Amino acid sequence: MAATPLEVRNIKKRFGDTEVLKGLSLEAQKGDVITLIGASGSGKSTFLRCMNLLEQPDDGEIILHGDAIRFKHTRHGREPADWKQVVQMRAKLSMVFQNFNLWAHMTLLQNIIEAPIHVLGKSRKEATDHAHALLERVGLSARANAYPAQMSGGQQQRGAIARALAMDPEVMLFDEPTSALDPELVGDVLKVMRDLANEGRTMVVVTHEMSFARDVSSKVIYLHQGLVEEAGSPDDVLGNPQSPRLKQFLTPNY
Amino acid sequence: MLDLQGYGPRLIEGAGVTVQLAVLSLLLAIVLGLFTATAKMSRHWLLHRVATVYTTLIRGVPDLVLMMLLFYGGQIGVNAISDILYDHYDIDIYINFNAFAAGVLTIGFIFGAYMGETFRGAFMAVDNGQIEAGKAYGMSSALVFRRIRFPQMMRHALPGLSNNWMVLLKTTALVSVIGLTDMVRVAAEASRATHEPFVFLIPVAVAYLLIASVSEWIFARLQKRYDIGFGEH
Numbered sequence: 001m002a003a004t005p006l007e008v009r010n011i012k013k014r015f016g017d018t019e020v021l022k023g024l025s026l027e028a029q030k031g032d033v034i035t036l037i038g039a040s041g042s043g044k045s046t047f048l049r050c051m052n053l054l055e056q057p058d059d060g061e062i063i064l065h066g067d068a069i070r071f072k073h074t075r076h077g078r079e080p081a082d083w084k085q086v087v088q089m090r091a092k093l094s095m096v097f098q099n100f101n102l103w104a105h106m107t108l109l110q111n112i113i114e115a116p117i118h119v120l121g122k123s124r125k126e127a128t129d130h131a132h133a134l135l136e137r138v139g140l141s142a143r144a145n146a147y148p149a150q151m152s153g154g155q156q157q158r159g160a161i162a163r164a165l166a167m168d169p170e171v172m173l174f175d176e177p178t179s180a181l182d183p184e185l186v187g188d189v190l191k192v193m194r195d196l197a198n199e200g201r202t203m204v205v206v207t208h209e210m211s212f213a214r215d216v217s218s219k220v221i222y223l224h225q226g227l228v229e230e231a232g233s234p235d236d237v238l239g240n241p242q243s244p245r246l247k248q249f250l251t252p253n254y
Numbered sequence: 255m256l257d258l259q260g261y262g263p264r265l266i267e268g269a270g271v272t273v274q275l276a277v278l279s280l281l282l283a284i285v286l287g288l289f290t291a292t293a294k295m296s297r298h299w300l301l302h303r304v305a306t307v308y309t310t311l312i313r314g315v316p317d318l319v320l321m322m323l324l325f326y327g328g329q330i331g332v333n334a335i336s337d338i339l340y341d342h343y344d345i346d347i348y349i350n351f352n353a354f355a356a357g358v359l360t361i362g363f364i365f366g367a368y369m370g371e372t373f374r375g376a377f378m379a380v381d382n383g384q385i386e387a388g389k390a391y392g393m394s395s396a397l398v399f400r401r402i403r404f405p406q407m408m409r410h411a412l413p414g415l416s417n418n419w420m421v422l423l424k425t426t427a428l429v430s431v432i433g434l435t436d437m438v439r440v441a442a443e444a445s446r447a448t449h450e451p452f453v454f455l456i457p458v459a460v461a462y463l464l465i466a467s468v469s470e471w472i473f474a475r476l477q478k479r480y481d482i483g484f485g486e487h
Contacts (some may be wrong), residue, residue: 076297084394087392087393087394088392090390090391090392091392093390094390095390095391097387101383103384103387103388103406104381104384104406104483104484105402105406105484107483115391118397119391119393119397120392147483148483149483149485167391
């Protein structure tokens with residue numbers, strides 16, 4: 001049996017006196033689309049950022065293909081024992097950010113070929129050819145030489161998804177990818193994400209888009225105050241919520 | 255016509271010393287400044303402490319005093335080393351603490367402290383999301399620095415850097431106290447000998463202005479280069 005692409009176990013994280021993650025686990029099998037939902041402050045973004053160690057979890061395990069990240073304890077708390085291992089692991093997990101975070105001093109094309117060339121060691125030609133194919137796929141061929149500041153939010157986010165795909169990632173992490181967009185731009189980004197899900201990409205998505213969670217995900221996890229309140233198929237969690245809190249969360253406020 | 259009374263070639267030589275001294279000191283100051291800024295932002299307490307002592311000390315003591323301290327201190331240090339070599343290893347060499355090297359080291363050392371603060375401010379102005387994106391795509395800290403932090407920091411650093419450079423350029427005039435013959439020293443000598451100070455000092459002032467104008471043009475070009483992608487200024 002092939003090992004699980006991404007498995008995290010019992011992740012705990014505290015900021016000062018506040019424990020924001022109280023032991024969260026998740027298993028992404030190949031082709032899974034897992035959506036994390038919950039109110040602001042439920043810890044969903046922090047949980048996602050712990051998966052690629054942009055935040056250092058105080059406890060818990062992160063395992064890629066059976067290969068667990070090694071940690072050591074220092075005066076500053078728990079840290080990865082081997083940063084090389086972390087760097088290699090991050091190259092397999094592409095992240096798409098809420099604020100896009102395309103590198104401002106590079107054109108869109110340069111953004112997309114940057115990590116494939118400097119991290120994966122691809123040739124410029126190979127990276128550029130791949131980038132053009134990806135740009136076409138996200139509908140941005142005409143903007144290859146534009147700088148991020150010259151693009152709309154929706155274009156930037158689709159460009160950021162192309163940058164993520166250029167890494168041939170095993171798992172893609174999406175951190176509220178549509179939350180910073182004007183409503184009329186959300187559709188284009190969601191369409192690209194739906195296509196990715198349909199072609200069998202493994203994705204972990206933090207989102208407020210309930211229609212996306214319902215239609216696309218294989219599993220929905222509802223977080224409340226750093227704990228899993230409900231988890232399961234979208235039909236169960238979103239169609240037949242059990243806890244009063246989730247019921248209230250899913251009720252539209254008119 | 256301006257009559258430099260035979261001091262022309264020496265003045266030009268002096269101008270050469272000034273420019274070389276200034277450029278080499280600037281390079282040293284930039285390297286020291288980058289290290290200082292990095293150390294000051296580090297959470298390693300010793301690095302942080304050393305960098306803080308360095309910037310505090312340098313910025314609080316007059317340049318002239320520092321220059322003499324480093325020059326005489328450097329010579330004493332070099333002498334001590336050659337004494338040890340002679341006494342213990344029978345090696346007899348006399349090392350002269352080179353005045354030019356002393357000048358570069360001193361000025362570079364002084365301005366490294368100012369550059370450190372300039373760079374620190376510039377590094378802090380870089381959006382953290384840009385750095386996180388680098389990390390999230392598997393870049394090592396060194397790669398993030400080279401490809402993202404440094405180029406994005408430069409546009410914030412350049413105004414301060416060009417300011418530091420102008421002050422540094424004029425500080426080179428102090429090196430005559432440690433025996434270096436820059437253009438100010440030549441002009442001063444010539445003025446005393448001929449009793450015609452303006453004939454020599456005005457060309458020197460013009461030469462400084464010329465260097466300053468050329469560097470302003472270079473800095474404007476650099477600013478344009480590092481502003482790419484960040485829209486109008």
